[in-house]
Amino acid sequence: MIATILRQAPADRRTRVTAWRQLSDILAQRGNQLAEDDIRRSLHALAVLRPHVPEAVRRDCARALARHGRFAPLVAFYANDVPAVSAAMLRDVRLSETDWLALLPATNAMARSVLAGRRDLPDGVGRALAALGAASVALPQPAAVVEAEAMPSSTTDETVGAAPSQISELVRRIDKYQSRRGQPASARKARRSFQFETGPDGVIHWVDGVTRGAVIGLSIAHAAFGGEPGADAAAAGAFRQRAEIVSARMWLEGMADEAGEWRFSALPWFDPATGQFRGYRGTARRPQPNEMPYGRPQEEDPGDSIRQLIHELRSPLNAISGFAQIISGQMFGPVSQSYRAMAETIVADAASVQSIIDDLETAARRGHAVADQASDEIVDVGAIVKQVEADLGALLAEQRIEMTLARVGAGPFLGRAHDADVRRMIGRLLTALVDICEPGGILVGQLVTESPHDDMLQLRIVRPAAIRFATATDLLDPGFSPEGEAPGAAVLSLGFSLRLVDSLARAAGGRLDIGHNALTLHLPSVTSKPEAERELQQGE
Known part of the structure; x- marks a missing residue:
């Protein structure tokens, strides 16, 4: 197997990554059984491949191999990589005391700083680290860096130097939201009230007590219908008369502790110098049990968050696709071939994303009713x-x-x-x-x-x-x-x-x-x- 891998000259990035993973896995599992020449050639091949393999891939391989790898030369090789890869290997790998003592001289100061923080190493290894002195250990890394490196691979992106992918971040936010909804109310910080201020047009432009995105931009000057976020008709009528608003209804969207019905009261305020109307200032609170129908809130739909996400994705996607079709069809005048080709690519990609959104909507609509009713089709x-x-x-x-x-x-x-x-x-x-x-x-x-x-x-x-x-x-x-x-x-x-x-x-x-x-x-x-x-x- 080793000879077969080494005979193939990796021609592109994907084959280099595949060869890196295969060689690392073979050395980790059977390194102690291989011939010395095969070990030397494999480590040399890894050293040649390392500049061409993304750091994220090397880090994930190190994290996976640390769980079952026992081959000291491979551990030493990974330990002398960049700090993120070295730490991923050295935080969890298990070696015998003899292997650790042989490995220490081949490690750098940053790697030894990781080992110095472990409490499960043999006593002889601890004494050897102490004998090397403080000068051989690098300064501790900032907490934010350590936390970022310790984050599981399921929350990191595979692209070197890039931020987490948008899809990964969106799904992670949905998972977090759903997990919070499953917690008892006592486990969450219930938000019972907030303060707000509107401009002369009735649009809320300042809020304190809840997430800005849940309230900023809503209007109390117009009644919200059909379950849309906003205020009721009583608030809109009082706004037109510049009158006091008392216990009007407001509906919000957002996290579980923000979404739903609120009651708010507000007073108009005027410029002291000119008497000009400047807007409303008010406070909002959750309704009392006796103010809700039958004394209990309406049952929540577990697919609400995904449907809200789908709604937020469709509008910009349709706009992007529409503008691309205008360019591709030259509806506003001649367009160069390169721009038309780019627009056609955007239209095709938008169609693919639209198909994905349709799948998400199907899962959200049927996923929570699986156990109740099986398909007869x-x-x-x-x-x-x-x-x-x-x-x-x-x-x-x-x-x-x-x-x-x-x-x-x-x-x-x-x-x-x-x-x-x-x-x-x-x-x-x-x-x-x-x-x-x-x-x-x-x-x-x-x-x-x-x-x-x-x-x-x-x-x-x-x-x-x-x-x-x-x-x-x-x-x-x-x-x-x-x-x-x-x-x-x-x-x-x-x-x-x-x-x-x-x-x-x-x-x-x-x-x-x-x-x-x-x-x-x-x-x-x-x-x-x-x-x-x-x-x-x-x-x-």
Whole structure:
């Protein structure tokens, strides 16, 4: 295996990253069993590859290898990388006391500062660090840097020097919001009141006590209808008369402790010098139990936050796509070919994002009602797989990828789920995996119906080389994208695609399993276990 990897000269960034991961994993697991010449050549190859492998990839490899690596030369190699990579390896790796003592002279001051902070090292290692003296240990890193480096890989972006991806940040905010909604009220800081001030037009321009984004920009001069955020008609009527507002209603959107109904009172204020009307100043509070219908608030919909996010995404997306279509169609006059080509690319990307948003909306609409009602719709999963294969024909030809999906079992491959959801799941899964396959590679899978006792159809896809060593946590991280993805994968990251497939599968009563060798999509079969057992009894 080592010889095979070393014989191949990495030609591009993706093959270099793949070679780095393969060599590191082999040395970590079997380094003590390899010949000395193979070890020397492997470490030399890693040293040559290191300048061409992004720091984020090296850091994630170090973090993964630290959990099971016991090969001291490889630990020493990673320990002499940049501080972020070195710390990721040295914070958790376990070595024998003999290996630690042999390793210390080969480490730099920053690496030894990480080891000095550990309390689980053998006593002999602690004494050796003390004997080296304070001058051999670097100053402690700022807390913010340490926290950033200690952050799990699921909350970091794979791009060197870039901020966390927007998709990852949005999904992380949704997860945080949903987790807060699941906490008891006593675990959150309940916001019971706030103060605000409006301008002469009735638009709130200052607030204290709640998040600015939840209130700034709302108007008390016009009544809000249809569940939109804003004030009621009583406040709007008092505003027109420049009269005092008493216990009017206001509805807000935002976090759980801000969203919902409020009651506010406000007084108009005037310029002392000119007498000119300047706006309203007031306070808002949560309504008392006896002020709410039947004494209790309306039940919350767990999909509200995602639907709100979808609404916020659609408007700018439609605007961007519309302007791009205007440029592409030269509706306002002649446009150069380069700008038209750019506009056409934007339109295509916007269509892809629109498809993603549609999938999110489907998951938000059906995801919370999974356990209550199963779908009665019967779909031919085998036919859908065949159709997706045909739809991907052009992409497969462009990337020079061969896809082979065998059928295992007597069939027919009938599932119990919504047809549109099954098409989304299978299409997203296969497209995402094709995007990360190497040109000229093969994507192998099976559509399986097991024994009559199994109530699940299974679509198994062997892991492509780019994600062969990725953990399940990484693969389901919405910001995860392996190095070397095809251009078509830029709109939707692999991690986001797999997370979406898993969400839709669970909404249908199935799941997406991340195995060591394959990804398996489980979908409910038409023949349930009780029915299968009855058939077996009748046969006997």
